[in-house]
Amino acid sequence: MKKDFILFFILAVILFCGYFLFLGSYPLLDVDETRYVDMARSMLKSGNFLTLYLNGDYFFEKSPLYFWIECFAFKILGETNELTARLKNKKY
Numbered sequence: 001m002k003k004d005f006i007l008f009f010i011l012a013v014i015l016f017c018g019y020f021l022f023l024g025s026y027p028l029l030d031v032d033e034t035r036y037v038d039m040a041r042s043m044l045k046s047g048n049f050l051t052l053y054l055n056g057d058y059f060f061e062k063s064p065l066y067f068w069i070e071c072f073a074f075k076i077l078g079e080t081n082e083l084t085a086r087l088k089n090k091k092y
Contacts, residue, residue, distance in 0.1 A: 036062075040070035 039052055039059065052059040052067060 036067070036070065040067045040074065043067050044071040044074050 035054065039054055042053060043049060043064075046053075049068060049071070050064065052062070052064060
C-alpha cells in the first residue's frame with residue numbers, strides 16, 4: 001500500500017512539472033488562442049459577461065462559459081498575460 005502511494009506521488013509530481021514548468025515561456029501562437037484570450041480580456045474589461053465580441057462584432061460561435069472561466073483566471077491571478085491565459089488554454 002505504501003509503495004503504491006509513493007508511485008502515485010512520483011507520477012503526480014512528474015505530471016505537475018510537465019504541465020506547469022514551461023507554461024508561460026513562449027508567446028501565444030495559435031490564431032484561436034490569441035483570439036479567445038483577447039475576447040476574454042475585453043469581456044472582463046467591459047463587464048459585459050453575456051455577449052461576446054470579436055473585433056467589435058458580435059461573436060456567437062462559442063458559448064460564454066469558456067470565456068467566463070478565462071475571466072475568472074484573469075481575475076484571480078491579477079493580470080492578463082500569457083501564463084494566465086495558458087492556465088486555461090493549454091492544449092496537447
